[in-house]
Amino acid sequence: MATAGKRGASSPAELTRVGDRSSFVYLERCVIHREDNAITAEDGEGVIYLPSATIGVLLLGPGTRVTHQAMALLGDSGAGVVWVGEQGVRYYSGGRALTRSSVLVEAQATAWANRRTRLEVARAMYLMRFPGEDVEGRSRRELLGLEGDRVKAAYRANAARTGVEWRGRKYVPGRFDEGNAPNQAITAAAQCFYGIAQSVVAALGCTPGLGFVHSGHEQSFVLDVADLYKVDVAIPVAFDVAAESEEEVGARTRRALRDRIHREQLLDRCVDDIKKLLLPTGVDVEEADRVGLQVDRGADIESGRNLGVIW
Template sequence: MLPPLKPIPIKDRLSVVFIEHGEIDVLDGAFVVVDVKGIRTHIPVGGVACVMLEPGTRVSHRAAALAARVGTLLVWVGEAGVRLYSAGQPGGARSDRLLYQARLALDEVLRLKVVRKMYALRFGEEPPARRSVDQLRGIEGARVRRTYQLLAQRFGVNWKGRDYDTQEWDASDVANRCLSAATACLYGVTEAAVLAAGYAPAIGFIHTGKPLSFVYDIADVYKFETVVPVAFKVAASQPQGNVERAVRLGCRDVFRETRLLDRIIPDIEEILSAGEIPRPTAPDGAVGPAIPNPESLGDAGHRA
């Protein structure tokens, strides 16, 4: 009998894979995409954090079940990945983590501490003292708009501001299309990490009232370090054809270079610990994390 599956930790996985125009199934024990000509493409699903399913894909029950067992997030998206239709939930939120996250979000004093920590990680400096969450959100928005302008100047992109409509994708200019495709990649891997850590994507601190509020909070910490420069670089090169594909390839490379998947879950824990309250202990029989880190047999520095 085969041993039970041991999911690969998020930090050791490929960040994101996009699939379109194919049927996804499990054939001969492998997660494969079958195109219209019957050609199979094997996807190492256990080694991927997030699989984005674009229009033209069909997924079998066996494929969805396998992705869930190995802790890989399946996300059904629109053209170029900028519209989210549905998503899997590998492992789901854990009751102890969910209660901890909710307590921090509901208490205004604790929430402000968490928001200040997010601000410090994002901008590399402490936020102004004696500011509310709404005031910090306004300060952040001004800095973000200025950062967009500076990066556009750096890469020589004609920038008129963030302006796009998911209902009319081609109506946006190239820079905005590149940014939308780039942030979709970032949101995908961030959501996979949030779920793997056992937290709820909807319970945010800066962003509120959206299904992915916490995902947006965490992704914003890395946005200008990773995907925004990639988007402007691609837009400045004036590529012909599928600009979204060029953006995805650039995002894949920058995720690897910055070791993003190594950092997200530890950073989530650091951000929430700013609230300075103990995390509730898990009750007996609680479900463990979707992607646990294996315990080492030796001391620090030894191979597991």
């Protein structure tokens, strides 16, 4: 049997599709290592095994130690790796991508670089958030106002649905425990979606910093994508959890959200939504490794050949 270090990287055809993976796995206070093609997590209670190719995003909380071999396997498998704060409520850093193709990142950069197409993508994002709304001709300021009103209405509606007392959205960064149960749940749900969005954006080879609604931050596009599902998924789950109990709100929110995401195949939806936003109709991401060389006119030419001209 080959040792872990001698095993070759999986080819794109061998990897599990993003939409078929588990949404996310949160680990804390354990040592993460590699055994064959599985990730192991060991703590005082024993060892668990996680097939690396089935992980969408691995959230590493406080007290985790991860080996070089484990990270190499996660990278080869295309799993997103995100370092987060306690209970997954703060994002610190993220890992690498699954795709070998630059089709989506080139489409993203092209759309972002032009003010007109950048606004068109932003309008399409808002239309995904509130279907049936007339977004054509709306300024960014008007769109932001519509979204703000819609989120506030969602808070009120879910509070009424679950019977949870709601006094408004309040969150101070770094002081998660000071919030009441619904605010803690909303914060935990939002942070989980940031991790999921980061995983999908990276897996598809997009650039997290080129946002169409958010700007000026290294995770602008991640925030754009996460917000697509805030009202439909994150807020209802958060209020359901807060209505059940005020104990361990962060952990229970993550588990409830994980189950909802898996049940509704939200990763598939997220992948499809990003492609729909960025790619022209009929164009898809190439799954195989291909490196071309740019030319002044026409299609790229094949690389790997000496194209020198002897005078």
